[in-house]
Amino acid sequence: MEAFTTHTGRAVPLRRSNVDTDQIIPAVWLKQVSRTGFEKGLFAAWREDPSFVLNDPAHEGASILVAGPDFGTGSSREHAVWALQQYGFRVVIAPRFGDIFRNNATKGGLLPVVLPGEVVEEIQDLVEADPAAEITVDLGAREVRYGADGAHGFEIDDYTRWRLMEGLDDIGLTLRYADHITTYENGRQSWLPTTV
Amino acid sequence: MSEGRTLAEKVWDQHVVRRAEGEPDLLYIDLHLIHEVTSPQAFDGLRMAGRTVRRPDLTIATEDHNVPTRDILAPIADPVSRAQVETLRKNAAEFGIRLHPMGDDGQGIVHVIGPQLGLTQPGMTVVCGDSHTSTHGAFGALAFGIGTSEVEHVLATQTLPAYRPKTMAIEVRGELPAGVTAKDLILAIIAKIGTGGGQGHIVEYRGEAIRELSMEARMTICNMSIEAGARAGMIAPDETTFEYLRGREHAPQGAEWDAAVEYWKSLRTDDDAEFDTVVEIDAASLTPFVTWGTNPGQGLPLGASVPSPEEFADPVERAAAERALEYMGLTAGTPLREIAVDTVFLGSCTNGRIEDLRAAAEVLRGRKVVTRTLVVPGSMRVKAAAEAEGLDRVFKEAGAEWREAGCSMCLGMNPDQLAAGERSASTSNRNFEGRQGKGGRTHLVSPAVAAATAVTGRLTAPADL
Numbered sequence: 001m002e003a004f005t006t007h008t009g010r011a012v013p014l015r016r017s018n019v020d021t022d023q024i025i026p027a028v029w030l031k032q033v034s035r036t037g038f039e040k041g042l043f044a045a046w047r048e049d050p051s052f053v054l055n056d057p058a059h060e061g062a063s064i065l066v067a068g069p070d071f072g073t074g075s076s077r078e079h080a081v082w083a084l085q086q087y088g089f090r091v092v093i094a095p096r097f098g099d100i101f102r103n104n105a106t107k108g109g110l111l112p113v114v115l116p117g118e119v120v121e122e123i124q125d126l127v128e129a130d131p132a133a134e135i136t137v138d139l140g141a142r143e144v145r146y147g148a149d150g151a152h153g154f155e156i157d158d159y160t161r162w163r164l165m166e167g168l169d170d171i172g173l174t175l176r177y178a179d180h181i182t183t184y185e186n187g188r189q190s191w192l193p194t195t196v
Numbered sequence: 197m198s199e200g201r202t203l204a205e206k207v208w209d210q211h212v213v214r215r216a217e218g219e220p221d222l223l224y225i226d227l228h229l230i231h232e233v234t235s236p237q238a239f240d241g242l243r244m245a246g247r248t249v250r251r252p253d254l255t256i257a258t259e260d261h262n263v264p265t266r267d268i269l270a271p272i273a274d275p276v277s278r279a280q281v282e283t284l285r286k287n288a289a290e291f292g293i294r295l296h297p298m299g300d301d302g303q304g305i306v307h308v309i310g311p312q313l314g315l316t317q318p319g320m321t322v323v324c325g326d327s328h329t330s331t332h333g334a335f336g337a338l339a340f341g342i343g344t345s346e347v348e349h350v351l352a353t354q355t356l357p358a359y360r361p362k363t364m365a366i367e368v369r370g371e372l373p374a375g376v377t378a379k380d381l382i383l384a385i386i387a388k389i390g391t392g393g394g395q396g397h398i399v400e401y402r403g404e405a406i407r408e409l410s411m412e413a414r415m416t417i418c419n420m421s422i423e424a425g426a427r428a429g430m431i432a433p434d435e436t437t438f439e440y441l442r443g444r445e446h447a448p449q450g451a452e453w454d455a456a457v458e459y460w461k462s463l464r465t466d467d468d469a470e471f472d473t474v475v476e477i478d479a480a481s482l483t484p485f486v487t488w489g490t491n492p493g494q495g496l497p498l499g500a501s502v503p504s505p506e507e508f509a510d511p512v513e514r515a516a517a518e519r520a521l522e523y524m525g526l527t528a529g530t531p532l533r534e535i536a537v538d539t540v541f542l543g544s545c546t547n548g549r550i551e552d553l554r555a556a557a558e559v560l561r562g563r564k565v566v567t568r569t570l571v572v573p574g575s576m577r578v579k580a581a582a583e584a585e586g587l588d589r590v591f592k593e594a595g596a597e598w599r600e601a602g603c604s605m606c607l608g609m610n611p612d613q614l615a616a617g618e619r620s621a622s623t624s625n626r627n628f629e630g631r632q633g634k635g636g637r638t639h640l641v642s643p644a645v646a647a648a649t650a651v652t653g654r655l656t657a658p659a660d661l
């Protein structure tokens with residue numbers, strides 16, 4: 001996974017709440033068995049509408065998505081994270097995220113940033129007025145900076161922040177505790193089922 | 197701080213492999229369910245890193261999302277769907293994982309087969325690359341959906357690093373009135389707390405109305421926990437749970453059974469335990485419940501009318517309602533009972549079990565459907581059980597289509613889809629835009645309401661017939 005420290009880029013305002021993962025990437029796109037090529041399916045249904053914000057040339061090349069509350073609810077499909085990343089997003093800012101989406105995002109190095117609704121709207125207003133405005137997301141300082149003097153802190157637990165900043169693979173980290181796992185396994189209750 | 201622990205905390209603590217200050221707990225996973233959609237990239241990841249599956253004996257795979265519910269034994273016509281199913285077969289064979297392929301009598305929707313086989317038991321941790329894994333919480337298991345990276349993590353290590361979510365009690369007071377089902381109850385709960393209401397929480401459903409529910413009805417409730425944003429939903433195990441499990445293929449036997457039951461009985465929230473959040477619902481006041489919008493929180497009693505966006509004080513909800521009405525092609529003020537549908541879908545991991553089929557058949561017996569009606573059992577064993585009871589004949593005589601087991605129109609990855617602008621009454625769990633086919637419009641309903649709706653062509657409760 002690519003490490004995430006600080007990212008500065010332009011942002012797209014997505015003024016919708018409850019953007020579920022079926023909207024981020026519709027089910028027909030999930031049939032692929034590879035991990036690439038999902039950018040074409042990103043918001044596939046909405047992108048057919050020429051007035052959809054992602055189709056606005058002013059926002060071309062933006063790398064930060066600024067959305068309404070409950071972004072990424074619904075299905076557990078990690079394809080939603082892959083689609084956003086492969087399209088070019090590195091950060092999603094929203095007042096609230098679906099839990100599984102948020103988890104999936106941090107596994108792949110897409111940073112989900114929770115900011116209060118007013119701040120999200122302030123950033124949306126800013127980039128609507130000036131699509132070239134740059135936003136800085138500073139994971140080290142746990143802060144988003146925007147406009148002339150806009151700045152707002154965000155919360156992220158130390159462990160996830162460290163993992164993202166180092167670009168570390170979770171499996172590698174867990175395998176250091178293989179002995180703990182074996183010890184636990186030896187103590188499991190005997191009636192627990194096996195699938196064989 | 198009180199000493200007592202909630203059910204969720206007990207199950208969580210029992211599975212901690214390693215705990216360290218400032219780090220997520222490393223949790224042991226007792227059962228890992230796999231299906232064709234969210235696993236291929238995880239197996240690729242294993243191969244690329246030269247890793248193996250640590251516990252194939254705690255892993256089980258089935259084919260469900262892409263399954264064509266007609267001609268199940270023929271090769272899948274859609275080459276991309278076929279490739280995905282074939283990839284699962286190849287991966288299962290390579291890594292030594294038990295698989296129930298199409299046509300096999302154990303095949304079915306992943307959340308239907310776990311309980312059916314007796315693999316889902318109280319106090320276990322169960323994960324699957326599928327958000328409706330919450331279904332298994334009906335047994336007092338801690339069960340939650342994960343993404344593909346986590347699937348790979350569980351395959352490689354049989355553990356997951358995770359922070360313990362907060363706990364929420366949903367206390368359902370009183371008894372459900374006759375004609376009101378588990379589906380109506382969970383839709384009413386989601387409408388009350390909202391699609392983000394359970395975010396960051398494990399929900400425990402409690403109270404008299406919950407204890408009265410059958411295992412299958414409890415699965416319907418826990419299944420939709422995710423639609424309220426919750427990480428998981430749980431119900432404390434009791435005699436109903438034990439009776440359901442007794443004698444199942446993978447349930448403990450003899451002395452092991454006794455020891456297990458003894459332990460399972462301890463899996464209840466202590467009297468002095470405290471939940472982070474408590475929500476109360478009055479069961480006695482409920483009536484059949486349906487959705488009108490494009491998220492599962494946009495629901496109302498069937499007797500109500502399509503709301504006007506102005507009724508929502510919160511500007512975000514108002515905008516969402518406006519958009520939903522436009523997408524759904526509905527006008528504020530229209531009585532929900534006047535909404536005409538083109539298709540009725542009976543099935544899914546929410547309502548595709550035998551009791552659901554019985555409830556629908558009871559309504560359809562001796563009646564005719566006026567809409568396209570798809571009846572899709574949740575598993576091949578549910579199908580066989582229904583046929584043994586003659587339910588298939590009831591459906592066919594009513595003019596409904598009797599299909600093979602799979603996810604089907606719940607998400608339309610197979611040929612069962614709505615066309616743009618078509619409207620369904622569906623017993624599934626998501627009314628998202630395009631969920632059942634691009635441009636399709638979905639109203640979530642109970643099996644009984646689905647059946648009555650098929651008879652009249654409009655959203656209808658059995659009592660209206």
Ligand code: SF4
Binds near residue numbers: 306606
């Ligand atoms: S029936 Fe629907 S919700 Fe359930 S596992 Fe299949 S697609 Fe997912």
